[in-house]
Amino acid sequence: MTPTAKISCRNLWKIFGPTPDAFLARHGGAPKLEHFKAEGMIGAVRDVSFDVHPGEILIIMGLSGSGKSTLIRAITRLNDPTAGSIMFEGQDLLRVSEDELVELRRHKMGMVFQHFGLLPHRTVLANVAFPLEVRGSPREERERRAMEMLKLVGLEGRESYFPRELSGGQQQRVGIARSLAVGPDIWFLDEPFSALDPLIRREMQDEFMRLQKMLKKTIVFITHDFEEAVRLGDRIGIMKEGQLVQLATPEEMISQPADDYVRQFTSNAPRDRVLSVGSIASHMVVPPTGAGVAASAKLGDAAAQVLASDAPLAVLDDMGQPIGSVTREMMIAAMFPSRDADKHPERQP
Amino acid sequence: MTDTTMRATADRPSVGIFGPHILVFGTFVVATVALAALFPPLDTWPEEWVLPVREWVTEFFAWLGAVAKPVTRTIAWLLAQPLAFVEAVLYRGVPDWGLKPLPWVAVVAGAVLIGHWLAGARLALFAGSCTAYLAVFGLWQDSMQTLSIVLVTVPLAAGAGLALGIWATRSARADKVLNAALDLMQATPHMAYLAPVVVLFGFGQVPAMLATLIFAVPPMARCTILGIRTVPSDVMEAGRMSGCTTRQLLWKVELPAAQQTLLLGLNQVVMQTLAMVVIASLVGASGLGQKLLYSLQQLQIGKAVEQGIAITLIAIVLDRLTRAAMHRAPQRIPDGTAWHVRHVHLVAFLAITLGAVLLAQVLPQLSVLPRNMTLSFGQPINDVVRWISRNLYAYIKPVRDTITIWLLLPIRDFYLWLPWTTFIGFLALIGWYLGGLRLALVPVCLLGFMMVAGFWTPLMLTIYLVTGCTILAIMIGVPTGIWASRHPRGAKVTLTICDTLQTFPSFIYLIPVIMLLQTSDLSNVIAMLAYATVPAVRYTYLGMILVPKATVEAATASGANARQRLWKVELPIALPEILLGINQTIMMALSMVAITALIGSRDLGQEIYKALPGAETGRGLIAGIGIAFIGITADRLIGAWARRRKKDLGLA
């Protein structure tokens, strides 16, 4: 466990079916996929370990049924995991009592849901104040705080509306305001923008980034949209059949996918905005003829320069020292990978 | 029949239940009939083998009544207190303190204002005029008595149903037990509860309330379970992540979010409570129900109709009000609105009440409408009924004789002749074919129990009446439903008639039916028909409306004419819905069986009715449960059949 991690999951299992504990024990705590098939059990989360660092946005993504929703519900203990440990501020979440869990949720966690999860019978203000109400804040205090939150998400003037009177985007703003009302240390978002129209989704993503710049929360964010993941995430974890296939920065994931599954996922990613020149450069150092390209430059920014040059261009590190070279062909191959090239992104021409 | 053939038939779309198994069924029938002829115990269960279950139950209740008397009487006393309060407000007043009850003008105003508050002017007008009817037709006192019982029973039933429902959603075992209990409670006719209630709680308004409670609680419990289960998981999780304790989750998230379904349950409670009004008067509830029975006793049908309409109107007004509450979303109120503006309806009500009370000192007509100012249409109705009985009897008699001789008597004789082994075995065989061993055991256990308890003949006579009623209901209801599905305007009229038929107290039908058809099985069947045809019409209509348009158009394009379309396309596709309708028809017919006892029959309903005077709890309760058992058996078998049809048609 990294001592600096905010949350640290180790060997997390969530198994559905009759007597999952016995099943796990029977197979030495590590049943294989064929065991699940043979006994008709479902391994929604299988042996997942990862850390969430303070202030980072960790994206968990995968197709539906990959176990990402189960994973976030395991971490928040909305569904108790079958085995493993989740360290949160030095406490194992799986060992805290029901009362302690309620206290943690009341003060340290916030969560946003795909379908908003607003209480239909309460006004916008009462929805946002709800977590404060259940923890016993006096009315005046919680309404003042809720108003602040509504201001934060730009819903001033709508506090006496009911959820049904708002658009989807506005409803999710209420959901966000509610999840932030308790001032959580860690913020969970479960596909928060998936139910929204594409245009609104874009707007909400911007809004989310704006908020995060101000608040600097530690975030676990679930999505099935790789583009969204790349846009928002500091690191991305890809799940498949309950397992965490790869956990890496967006760039690493595109340039060095762990397997074909990840590669397929990344194939539609906006490579020009994710990949940097350094990640596609060859290690063959060429003398800097004129201006080189910065290794940290995104492909999209360096493309014009590289494509205009007939000779390989030098790639420079932050100190301006050459660390490799990049050619026009390499640039084209990286930006528009053919199916064949897709398998060997680092191939030399 | 091997396992493989079973599976093979299950995969193939089956047309009837029998399908290729007609041989199996035929052989079984012949074999059991032959065996029964050889061994009489297989034909008729010998009397000396009858278990004295009814005596056991009677003795148990007598013992319980004696032992638990302090407890039951305390409960009765506790329940009497809120009732006394409501009665004092509505019609009794508190003479000792010189307090008068609410003037009728104030109650009418209350109905208007609640209607307006919930759904605006139209409902206000409707609620107001219905309430005014009660005063204008001189039924005020009786109506307020009935309303008092309703107003106290409804919250109690709703509360009890809510608690049971919540309990069921918390514990899987409770859910299972409760589900079975609710099935039984709902399928047992109201009247069967009266004897045990009298033994335990005595007589009067409170025991009547308790008997009503038993009947009114199940729909509320079911709606609570449904409501809580269908709260969106996002909402539940949001509640939990907000840091709700289990209790906070229930009261602040689950119940409020399930509000719509809970209100539907409340609506059902109201309807059930009013359905009990007449029957409850048999154990001492005064009010409209008692007056209605008295009018019938005097053959004052017109008056009984007036009183019946009053019951129906109370039911409809409460129904509309709860429905309106259901559709009424919370309203946004701007901040800083003054209290009296925010509660304008309440203020208006208080003002009118105060005004009415003061004015009533000068104008007593505002308090209770004097009799010479009331109206009545009783006499014309009496005259019409008697005119029909005098002049149309000549035409009705041949119909009556034909149905009796060619339909009813043959069915009756056939059922009474059937050996029990054939009857129960045949149903078990159908159950096995449709749903395996579990389903096969249903008729064996339930009907077998009734036989062993010594109720075979009334059981078969009940099944006979229900069969006759169902056949006639299908003959009338299915064509009506098809017709309605073709004529939108006709549909509206038909469905309104259906509503009215179901809310009108069934007792009123009895006297005219007897005048025209005499005390006979046909009278029993007709009295049941008034209720039982309704679901046949409704579900046929629904099934026909739901037939996919594309399928009908495809049939037309294939050159099918209207008749072919109906028989080869629409009816087969609508069949599962129609089957459910028939299922409901059987349930309705069964719920009316107890009422036929008042005409004169020898079925289980008569057993229930006969058990009342001597408080033979066992006899009445087991007969009631027997009716429930018939219902449950029919429900399971038809349900399995309808499900299979739906699966075959890919509509599931």
Add this chain to the structure above:
Amino acid sequence: MKIVSRFMRAGLLGAAFASAAIGGAKAEDSADPIKIILNNWSSQVVFANVVGQLLEKQGKAVEYVPSDGQLQFMALANNDMDFQIEVWEGSHHESFVKSVAAGALDLGTHDAVTREDWWYPSYMNEMCPGLPDWKALDACAEKLATAETGTKGRFVGPPADWGKHYSERIEALGMNFQEVPVGQAATLWAELQAAYDRKEPIVLFNWTPNFIEAKFEGQFIEFPVFEPECWSDPAWGQNPDKIYDCGAPAKGYLKKAGSKQLVEKWPDAAAFLKKVNLTNPQFASAAALVDVDGLTPEDAATKWIADNEATWKPWTE
């Protein structure tokens, strides 16, 4: 909600004080209401109201409780109800005896006598010559046949549990009849009304005194005259092998019944109720006030009290 419950508590407290106050003054009749049973036939309801109004004149509190004609006896035994003005030998005897055994009180017999038996409307005299003799009726059986009874005559009998043994009588006398029991009394009257309007032949169960004689003209069928041996000794009567080969007793009792607490809590009222005594014409005329003149039972009772002071005055002294 809170306000209501507080109100209720105050009310209960008040009730407790009130009952304590009553408990203190035990010398006379209790101030609690005497519960008088209402049934669903007219003479009973009118006279229940008559005694109720007379009791109120004497300053007693009265409450009317509707009840089924049979279940009431258990209520009397349990002190759930306090007074019944009409107990019929024919219909109530068994329940009444049981109820007395369980604690209820027999408050004495009216002068009125009751009769229950087969009855027919007078216009049948022409259709079946020789009526009211039972043999003439038997000869007329075919005119009374219906689809269900085939060639047999249809006798509309009392509810099956009233224990009248009419089917046994049909068999013992060898009559060509079948009994069709009704479920309740109203059914009898509906049958009678319909047949009467159409002038159709009908034979049905009936009793006197009731309102029927005020509305319909008719007589009882005369069966072999009842003697107690008829019901116990097969040798008696025209069928040597069977009992029940005779008519019903023509003079049954009509009693009053009360609860045990009636005498204990309201001794004055009980003394008055014991003196109440009515005759056949009085019952019939009271029923007619409602059934023929169309008064409400309450108004009929008021009128009866106004018109018959000579009758009731002695009861109150």
